[in-house]
Amino acid sequence: MYNRSYNFSAGPATMPVPVLEEIRDEMLNYRGSGMCVMEMSHRSKVFQQIFDEAEADLRKLMGIPDNYKVLFIQGGATLQFSMLPMNLMKNGVADYIVTGAWSKKAFKEAQKFGDVKCVASSEDKNFSYLPDCSDLPIRENADYVYICENETIHGTTFQKLPNTKGKILVSDQSSMFLSKPCNVSDYGVIYGGVQKNIGPAGISIVIIREDLIREDLDPKTPVYMRYDTHAGAGSMYNTPNCWAIYVCGKVFRYLLNNGGLEAMAAYNEKKAKVLYDYLDSSKMFNGTVEKEFRSLMNVPFVTGSKDLDAEVVAYTKAAGFDNLKGHKSVGGLRASIYNAMPIEGVEALVECLKKFEAEHK
Numbered sequence: 001m002y003n004r005s006y007n008f009s010a011g012p013a014t015m016p017v018p019v020l021e022e023i024r025d026e027m028l029n030y031r032g033s034g035m036c037v038m039e040m041s042h043r044s045k046v047f048q049q050i051f052d053e054a055e056a057d058l059r060k061l062m063g064i065p066d067n068y069k070v071l072f073i074q075g076g077a078t079l080q081f082s083m084l085p086m087n088l089m090k091n092g093v094a095d096y097i098v099t100g101a102w103s104k105k106a107f108k109e110a111q112k113f114g115d116v117k118c119v120a121s122s123e124d125k126n127f128s129y130l131p132d133c134s135d136l137p138i139r140e141n142a143d144y145v146y147i148c149e150n151e152t153i154h155g156t157t158f159q160k161l162p163n164t165k166g167k168i169l170v171s172d173q174s175s176m177f178l179s180k181p182c183n184v185s186d187y188g189v190i191y192g193g194v195q196k197n198i199g200p201a202g203i204s205i206v207i208i209r210e211d212l213i214r215e216d217l218d219p220k221t222p223v224y225m226r227y228d229t230h231a232g233a234g235s236m237y238n239t240p241n242c243w244a245i246y247v248c249g250k251v252f253r254y255l256l257n258n259g260g261l262e263a264m265a266a267y268n269e270k271k272a273k274v275l276y277d278y279l280d281s282s283k284m285f286n287g288t289v290e291k292e293f294r295s296l297m298n299v300p301f302v303t304g305s306k307d308l309d310a311e312v313v314a315y316t317k318a319a320g321f322d323n324l325k326g327h328k329s330v331g332g333l334r335a336s337i338y339n340a341m342p343i344e345g346v347e348a349l350v351e352c353l354k355k356f357e358a359e360h361k
């Protein structure tokens, strides 16, 4: 109806059409306020209500306990790579599990702020698996243990959380946020940029246990980089990204109205299976990740030939499938199949790949 392509982008990524339609309908005059949400004061009653509903809906969706704060902070997930160590390092010690490009970046950034050690890595096989995290040399005085729970570029997901030996677990959930139920109390901090699986780029959501929000930080810590600043001001110390918060709120409500995270998990499993089953049966394409660690959200695959990979990307693009080129560190193709990608899109992609394979025997 809108002539939209199936968009397999890793982020910013496809969004639910009913949400886009609702936003369209409210664009010029949000519910009789006489203006667009983009034009509103963040201090207005009408925006405060949008904000409060968004937070309440997210709390309901994820079952976030009362002793956790939900913060909406600008700077994307990347800002959190430095904000986390700046705020959580009481002893100046943290242990990182490095399983792909994003945890590696976070690890490198954190090293600026203290004694930061990599306690497990899968870099020896280009991050195509997850290391055994059941008995790691977590340090006695580690302030936290860090993971990227779904590696967007390398396509791995933790099926089981690491044994942190009682230390606080911090998880980057950017590319799996709201893709399945999450037991928030297993974590000290969950955070993620929203432009992968939720809404428009421009904010990250930080879910943090209240007792981890410290005031006794290095006095030189920039005010914007302190969790207590954001927590104390209801995420409105300065002008927040009102638009992104509004759109995220729409997505939260949409998910609540469509069965919540249990339903999303079932749908995502069914959807990913369509693609993985094909990859496993194909003689041309191979998934790059060891089976037991495969992500339901980001599916990298290769033909084994760079030229052929490029040909497939061009072929799928011409057929209406967008953004399938793999990240340069893995090569080949990558299909990001977040919550909002309909199963029909994955089925159609598989048909297209099958056709390509048949034509190139």
Ligand SMILES: *Cc1c(COP(=O)(O)O)cnc(C)c1O
Binding pocket: 011, 075, 076, 077, 078, 079, 102, 148, 150, 151, 152, 172, 173, 174, 175, 193, 194, 196
């Ligand atoms: C995209 C991504 C980031 C970086 O997000 P920005 O919002 O662009 O800073 C960090 N971690 C993961 C897992 C990602 O997928």
